Amino acid sequence: MRQSSVIARRVAAASVGLVVAAGAAACGPEDNDAKGAGGDSTPHKGGTLTVLNAEAQTDFDPARLYTSGGGNVPSLVFRTLTTRNRENGAEGAKVVPDLATDTGRPNKDATVWTYTLKKGLKYEDGTPITSADIKYGIERSFAPELSGGAPYLRDWLSGAADYQGPYKDKKGLSAIATPDARTIVFHLNKPEGEFPFLATQTQFTPVPKSKDTGTKYEQHPVSSGPYRVVKNQNDGERVLLERNPHWSGDDERKAYPDKVDVRSGLDSSVINQRLAASQGADKAAVTTDTNLGPAELARVSGDKSLAARVGTGHFGYTNYIAFNPKVKPFDDPKVRQAISYAVDRSSVINAAGGSALAEPATTFLPDQKSFGYTPHDLFPAGKSGNAAKAKELLKEAGHPNGLTVTLTHSNSKDFETSPEIATALQDALKKAGITVRLQGLEDNDYRDKIHSIKTEPGFFLAHWGADWPSGGPFLAPIFDGRQIVKDGANFNTGLLDDKSVNTEIDAINKLTDLNAAAARWGALDKKIAGQALVVPLFHPVYKRLYGSDVKNIVISDWTGVLDISQVAVK
Numbered sequence: 287m288r289q290s291s292v293i294a295r296r297v298a299a300a301s302v303g304l305v306v307a308a309g310a311a312a313c314g315p316e317d318n319d320a321k322g323a324g325g326d327s328t329p330h331k332g333g334t335l336t337v338l339n340a341e342a343q344t345d346f347d348p349a350r351l352y353t354s355g356g357g358n359v360p361s362l363v364f365r366t367l368t369t370r371n372r373e374n375g376a377e378g379a380k381v382v383p384d385l386a387t388d389t390g391r392p393n394k395d396a397t398v399w400t401y402t403l404k405k406g407l408k409y410e411d412g413t414p415i416t417s418a419d420i421k422y423g424i425e426r427s428f429a430p431e432l433s434g435g436a437p438y439l440r441d442w443l444s445g446a447a448d449y450q451g452p453y454k455d456k457k458g459l460s461a462i463a464t465p466d467a468r469t470i471v472f473h474l475n476k477p478e479g480e481f482p483f484l485a486t487q488t489q490f491t492p493v494p495k496s497k498d499t500g501t502k503y504e505q506h507p508v509s510s511g512p513y514r515v516v517k518n519q520n521d522g523e524r525v526l527l528e529r530n531p532h533w534s535g536d537d538e539r540k541a542y543p544d545k546v547d548v549r550s551g552l553d554s555s556v557i558n559q560r561l562a563a564s565q566g567a568d569k570a571a572v573t574t575d576t577n578l579g580p581a582e583l584a585r586v587s588g589d590k591s592l593a594a595r596v597g598t599g600h601f602g603y604t605n606y607i608a609f610n611p612k613v614k615p616f617d618d619p620k621v622r623q624a625i626s627y628a629v630d631r632s633s634v635i636n637a638a639g640g641s642a643l644a645e646p647a648t649t650f651l652p653d654q655k656s657f658g659y660t661p662h663d664l665f666p667a668g669k670s671g672n673a674a675k676a677k678e679l680l681k682e683a684g685h686p687n688g689l690t691v692t693l694t695h696s697n698s699k700d701f702e703t704s705p706e707i708a709t710a711l712q713d714a715l716k717k718a719g720i721t722v723r724l725q726g727l728e729d730n731d732y733r734d735k736i737h738s739i740k741t742e743p744g745f746f747l748a749h750w751g752a753d754w755p756s757g758g759p760f761l762a763p764i765f766d767g768r769q770i771v772k773d774g775a776n777f778n779t780g781l782l783d784d785k786s787v788n789t790e791i792d793a794i795n796k797l798t799d800l801n802a803a804a805a806r807w808g809a810l811d812k813k814i815a816g817q818a819l820v821v822p823l824f825h826p827v828y829k830r831l832y833g834s835d836v837k838n839i840v841i842s843d844w845t846g847v848l849d850i851s852q853v854a855v856k
Contacts, residue, residue: 332542339551339576342523358847375841379842403416422458423492428446513541523549605749608745623679628714638706643826649822658806690721765780
């Protein structure tokens with residue numbers, strides 16, 4: 287995923303670009319039993335669900351969206367071969383069938399994956415969904431004019447690296463075979479045991495070739511899900527969805543409301559005010575992208591009726607310090623270790639909004655089972671930093687009188703209040719004899735600087751979120767030496783190219799037993815931690831209000847946000 291506040295990965299969005307969202311779940315600070323604020327908690331069909339968002343639902347085209355999460359809204363229109371399990375907590379981190387009858391059938395070395403479509407699947411106009419439509423949907427995602435989606439297909443499919451999409455290359459992708467209308471086979475250039483996770487991405491949405499309008503497709507994409515787009519105004523500022531009468535064969539989406547009205551481009555404070563007031567149509571409203579801030583959370587926590595309407599989630603996401611070991615003095619492991627010991631995570635947590643909104647991290651992998659989380663703390667700083675140990679290491683590194691370094695961060699409020707976090711780190715490191723000069727940059731300048739090998743600073747704030755709940759898309763982009771990009775957006779900030787790490791990544795990728803893979807991702811995380819190329823700081827916690835008439839709250843470890851495919855408003 288990308289390292290910013292939207293969702294994605296490579297750009298970054300998310301994925302990655304660089305990311306935001308949230309994962310371990312509960313229904314609220316008080317575990318409100320998934321009830322609305324009053325009366326009957328049983329969900330019923332009917333009514334209109336309103337979605338109040340800050341970010342517009344732009345690029346409403348399955349080829350251009352980064353993930354199937356997409357603020358939840360796209361998954362109401364676009365079905366894929368597989369999808370996330372729509373349940374609370376850890377159960378929601380599992381991949382399950384969607385259009386397909388199962389999560390995929392691999393050959394012996396996981397280089398070939400075969401799927402069979404369910405019977406009777408139809409688009410919104412009643413025409414049948416075929417395997418050829420899924421192949422075409424994938425192929426059009428390679429078109430330069432429809433870029434923006436996740437990069438994995440280009441990397442994983444055999445012979446796909448230079449493919450430019452069906453508008454330029456009529457032959458299509460030979461790596462995808464459709465022997466009949468219900469069968470689709472993928473040929474990969476290397477083993478990928480996590481292909482079922484990739485098949486949740488919106489690029490696997492079927493698109494009928496006869497209805498493809500290129501860059502205009504986003505105005506009226508043909509629905510395979512429970513709702514169809516009847517209005518898309520101002521590039522996603524308002525999207526109105528109504529029922530797809532031909533939707534069937536879907537065990538995951540409940541789709542209780544008759545309509546879903548997405549209103550975007552709103553100020554975050556206005557969204558939270560409207561959800562708190564819960565008047566008129568806002569009684570049946572939710573948000574998929576706006577969190578409660580510290581001040582707002584304090585007010586909400588003091589009101590039991592409001593506190594009962596807060597959804598809590600944890601997405602697979604880590605905020606951390608990144609080092610560039612090509613830049614002095616960070617080429618010395620002892621300097622990196624000293625900073626690791628000196629960090630005061632308590633002050634960082636406070637700067638991030640307090641313990642209700644951030645949890646301390648000592649591992650790069652998020653603390654969830656699906657990622658392979660294995661507890662470790664190789665450079666224990668305690669709650670408030672170990673200045674004495676840091677000074678000892680600095681002396682060994684030839685800095686008995688301390689040293690002066692520059693910490694680069696973003697000035698944008700969308701980067702998890704990084705100016706405040708940078709200041710907290712500056713104060714903590716001072717106790718260890720490290721003088722920190724702060725270099726705050728505007729959003730675009732910050733991203734350009736930290737993602738270019740030519741300009742990457744030696745010491746900066748970063749964050750990363752997973753494209754799906756596994757250690758693979760978390761560790762590989764950051765620590766696989768073969769993913770170092772010399773002339774583009776690079777995310778291997780430590781420029782690590784360790785043969786043993788690369789080999790282990792390949793070995794884990796061959797595993798189709800995801801539990802076995804998770805255990806090895808956890809062990810690899812601990813191994814990499816010994817090189818002190820990053821300092822994990824915290825995992826964010828997401829608190830989001832919903833209206834008083836909203837029922838059936840489900841928040842999974844996959845997205846960490848309220849799943850609007852499950853909610854009812856009656």
